[in-house]
Each structure stands twice: as C-alpha cells, then as structure tokens.
Amino acid sequence: MKTVSRSFSTTVSHFVKRKYPVNPEDAKQLPTFQYPISSSSDRRVYSWGLAEHGALGNREKSRNRFVQRPSRLQFAEKHKVVDVACGYGFTAFAVNNKEKYKVFGCGINTDSQIGYHAPHRDHPLGLVLAPAPVELPLSHPESTKVKQLAAGRAHLVVLTDQEGVFTLGNNAYGQCGRRIVVDEQYSGSQIIHHIPHLGGNKVKTVQCGQDHSMFITEKGEVFACGWGADGQTGLGHFKTEWQPSRVIGDVQGVNIVKVASTADCNLALSDEGDVFGWGNTEYGQLGCDEDVQQQNTARFVESCRPLGKIVDVAAGGSFCLVVNDAGDVFVWGYGILGKGPNVDQSNKPTHIPSTLFGRNEFEPDTKVVSVSAGLSHLSAVTNHGTLYTWGRNRDGCLGLGHTKDQFFPLKVAVGARVLKVSCGVDHTVALCQPFV
Structure with missing residues (x-):
C-alpha cells in the first residue's frame, strides 16, 4: 500500500x-x-460463513464453527488477488505476480480440487486450513496470468491469458474435460488436465455447475462437459459427456458473453442482453411448460424479453436472478426470493423494489450492476460497491451477523468497495477495493 x-x-x-x-x-x-x-489496483478479500472446513482462508477462524460477519483475509494483504471462486466447501484465489504460483486454495480437498497437498498441520483430513499454492504445469510461469477461476462441487477450472484452461479435481462425470477413468482415486491426485483451446479458438470465460463445466470461446460459442442427467450440458441428450462440446439450441450463432450456474440449471447472456437457459427447470427456472422439468438444449427465456436489456445473470439451486441496464433486479423460481416470507415461488421474473438496494430521493442514481447466487442464497452489488444479500442463511453465509434466514435484501457491512462476490453452499467470499 x-x-x-x-x-x-x-x-x-x-x-x-x-x-x-x-x-x-x-x-x-x-x-x-x-x-x-490506496492505489486503484489494491485489493482486499473478505470471507464469512462456515469456518470449520477452512474455506474462509483463515486458519485461526477455522477453530470456530462459523463467522457471521465479513472477516478481512490477511492472505490478500501479501498477494495481489485478482479473482476468487467458491466451490462446495472450498475457495480458490487467483493472484497476479511473476512468481511460480498463480493460484491458491483452501478448504475441503478430498478430491484434490485445490491441488495435491501432502499431510501437514495446515491441511489434515483432506482439509486445507490456510491458502496453499496450487502447482499448475505452466510453460511460462513468469509471464502467464490467471484471468478467471470457476469452482464446482469438487472440481476447479483455471483460465489463463495465454496457456488455455487447466482443470483439476473430481472427474467422475467428465467435468474436467478428460476421459473418465473408472474407480479413479482423486484423493492425493496430482493430475491437472490442460485444454489449450476449443473449436480452434481461445477460451475467454469459464463457469462450473455442480458436476459440469462450461466454456465460452472468443467467438462467443459455449462448450460444455460433465454430468448431463438434467440436460445441463445442453448437448441435446441426458448422458455424461467428457469431451467439451458445443452447446446447441438457440445460442447457436449468438455471441454469448456470460454463463451462470451453481447446480444443474444454467443461464447464458448475449452481448445484446438476451437470456438463454438449459438444464433443470423443475421449479420453472427456464419458463418452460409445466410438464417439462429438464431442458437439454439452450432455449431463449421468453419471460425475460419484457425486462429490457439484461446486463447480468445468476442461477442458484432452484431459482434464477437477472439485472437490467436500469439496475432493476428480477427473480423467479423457488426458495427465499427476496419478496418477503409469503412469496417463495414464482414462475415468471418478479421485480424486487429498487429501494431495497438503496435507491431513494437522496441517491436516485443508485442501481444494481451485478448479481450472484449460491445454492440457496443470493447477492447483488450496486454501482457504489455496496453489497446486499438475502436467502437461506446457512452458517451465517449472508454476512449479516446472525444465522436467521433473510427474506429481503439487506446491506452487508463490508469495509471496502465490493467488486465481485462468489457464493458457495455455506460460505461467501468478496473481492474488494479499498475506499481510500
């Protein structure tokens, strides 16, 4: 600093x-x-939620069962963290440096989803209690940078700027993009798979669902691999697919800029602000007919058309969330949607009042610019860097100082400007910029 x-x-x-x-x-x-x-490039990281599995990145905090309020992570003070990703009980951090290690991980590591780590005081019983380096097989570690991370239930995807994609962890369904080995042992595994490009093009964005992975190329095409029982790979079938293949349906010929997933339902956003979806739609997340519960090809989400140009999307375990260019947030599906305790299901996008996100006569320019979701909790970040959370408050993952469920969006006391939020199952991590 x-x-x-x-x-x-x-x-x-x-x-x-x-x-x-x-x-x-x-x-x-x-x-x-x-x-x-502070410099404009300075970053801080805050974490909260279940602490005993080590995913909060603080070994001392792991002695507690959970942390109910945002806790500043000292690890980030020594490393320039550029991205974070929460998996199911683990967290990965991407750092920008010229040294060998570009990714660090902590939390549950039973399937080597955050790399191989020999038994040690800081990582007993398959738990890594403090951020530990992940050794990627980079050809040019001094110049290669990690652009993005994505985490699933027990696997991790790492996107670099010039060496393609690296995947590690559980590959039982081909979610790492390599051939499935029957009875493969993932504990203590040192296997890291390399995907240089897809369809002859570089990958520019990655995303993980529960047991599947998605990749967007520079041409805006979506590729997917992994578990497909609910159609979440979007390949026109319900089988497991290890080879990353192009998602078919309405996204073909469309420039996709983002995909979102946490479990088995996916949303995709185009450069023109259109929304597409595929996968599990048991709770009406994709706006399909009531008789359709699994959609195995990408379909335009018609119910989002009247909302205007969509600028961000998020998909939780049983609900979906979008925000338009006016900063208005819409949610639908099943769960604690943010509309109060009496509204737990909606088949169409329903508007969450903007006043709940800080817009009023004193701050009329306040608007939500990004949204994210875990399995059962949701978050939104405004143009002022303010974070709001709501949903099921499992182990304090909402960061509100208690463990009660929250039925309306509520401001989280983070001591910095929030840039990105990653929601896991029972913990949350925020990448921030200091106010001054």
Whole structure:
C-alpha cells in the first residue's frame, strides 16, 4: 500500500509565531503524520460463513464453527488477488505476480480440487486450513496470468491469458474435460488436465455447475462437459459427456458473453442482453411448460424479453436472478426470493423494489450492476460497491451477523468497495477495493 507524508509543521509554525512565539528549532520537532492512500489496483478479500472446513482462508477462524460477519483475509494483504471462486466447501484465489504460483486454495480437498497437498498441520483430513499454492504445469510461469477461476462441487477450472484452461479435481462425470477413468482415486491426485483451446479458438470465460463445466470461446460459442442427467450440458441428450462440446439450441450463432450456474440449471447472456437457459427447470427456472422439468438444449427465456436489456445473470439451486441496464433486479423460481416470507415461488421474473438496494430521493442514481447466487442464497452489488444479500442463511453465509434466514435484501457491512462476490453452499467470499 502506498503512503504519502503530509507535514503540518509550516502551518503550525506560522500559527505559533503569531500567537505564541517559540524557538524555530522547537517547531521543527512537531510530528509528521502519514496517511495511507490506496492505489486503484489494491485489493482486499473478505470471507464469512462456515469456518470449520477452512474455506474462509483463515486458519485461526477455522477453530470456530462459523463467522457471521465479513472477516478481512490477511492472505490478500501479501498477494495481489485478482479473482476468487467458491466451490462446495472450498475457495480458490487467483493472484497476479511473476512468481511460480498463480493460484491458491483452501478448504475441503478430498478430491484434490485445490491441488495435491501432502499431510501437514495446515491441511489434515483432506482439509486445507490456510491458502496453499496450487502447482499448475505452466510453460511460462513468469509471464502467464490467471484471468478467471470457476469452482464446482469438487472440481476447479483455471483460465489463463495465454496457456488455455487447466482443470483439476473430481472427474467422475467428465467435468474436467478428460476421459473418465473408472474407480479413479482423486484423493492425493496430482493430475491437472490442460485444454489449450476449443473449436480452434481461445477460451475467454469459464463457469462450473455442480458436476459440469462450461466454456465460452472468443467467438462467443459455449462448450460444455460433465454430468448431463438434467440436460445441463445442453448437448441435446441426458448422458455424461467428457469431451467439451458445443452447446446447441438457440445460442447457436449468438455471441454469448456470460454463463451462470451453481447446480444443474444454467443461464447464458448475449452481448445484446438476451437470456438463454438449459438444464433443470423443475421449479420453472427456464419458463418452460409445466410438464417439462429438464431442458437439454439452450432455449431463449421468453419471460425475460419484457425486462429490457439484461446486463447480468445468476442461477442458484432452484431459482434464477437477472439485472437490467436500469439496475432493476428480477427473480423467479423457488426458495427465499427476496419478496418477503409469503412469496417463495414464482414462475415468471418478479421485480424486487429498487429501494431495497438503496435507491431513494437522496441517491436516485443508485442501481444494481451485478448479481450472484449460491445454492440457496443470493447477492447483488450496486454501482457504489455496496453489497446486499438475502436467502437461506446457512452458517451465517449472508454476512449479516446472525444465522436467521433473510427474506429481503439487506446491506452487508463490508469495509471496502465490493467488486465481485462468489457464493458457495455455506460460505461467501468478496473481492474488494479499498475506499481510500
């Protein structure tokens, strides 16, 4: 962190000379104060929720069962963290440096989803209690940068800027994009799979569901692999597929810029603000007919058409969430949707009042710019960097200082400007920028 020294000696000395004449040598001894001033590239990381599995990244906190309020992660003070991803009980951090290690992980590691780690004080019983380096087989570690991370139930996907994609962890359904090995042992595994490109194009975005993975290429095409029992791979069938293949349906010929998933339902967003979906639609998440519960090809979500241009999407375990360019948030599906305790299901997108996200006559320009979701909790970030959460508050994962469920969006007391939020099953991590 940069610091700037500002001396008040001159001002104080002038005042002293006028009112109380003193020796100039004494005035030189007046204190000089240093005020910390952050760079625009400085980052902080806060975590909260279930702590005992180590996913919060603080070994001391792991002695507690859970942490109910955002806790600043000291690891991020030593490393320039550029991305975070929460899996099912584990967390991965991407750092920007010229050293060997670009990714660190902590939490549950029973399937080597955060790399191979020999038994140690900080990672007993398949748990890594403090961020530990993940050794990626990079050809040029000094120049390669990690652009994005994505985490599933027990696997991790790492996207680099010039060496493609790396996957590690459980591959029982082909979610790592490599051939399935029957009875493969994932505990203590050192296998890291490399995917240089897909369809002859570089991958620009990655995303994980529960046991499947999705990739967006520079041409805006979506590829998927993994478990397909609910049609979540979007390949036109319900079988397991290890080879990353192009998702078919209404997304073909469309420039997709983002895909979202937490479990078995997927949403995709185009550069024109259109929304597409495939996978599990048991709770009406995809706006299909009531008789349809699994959609195995991508379909345009017609119910989002009247909402205007969509700028962000999120998909939880049984609900979906979108925000339009006016900063209005819409939610549908089943669960605690943010509309109060009496509304737990909606087949169509329903608007959450903007006043609940801080828009009022004193701050009329306030609007939500991004949304995210875990299995059963949701979050939204405004253009002022303010975080709001709601939903099922499992082990304090909402960061509100208690463990009661929250039926309306409520502001989280994070001591920094929130840039990105990653929601797991029972914990949450926020990547932030200091206010000053």
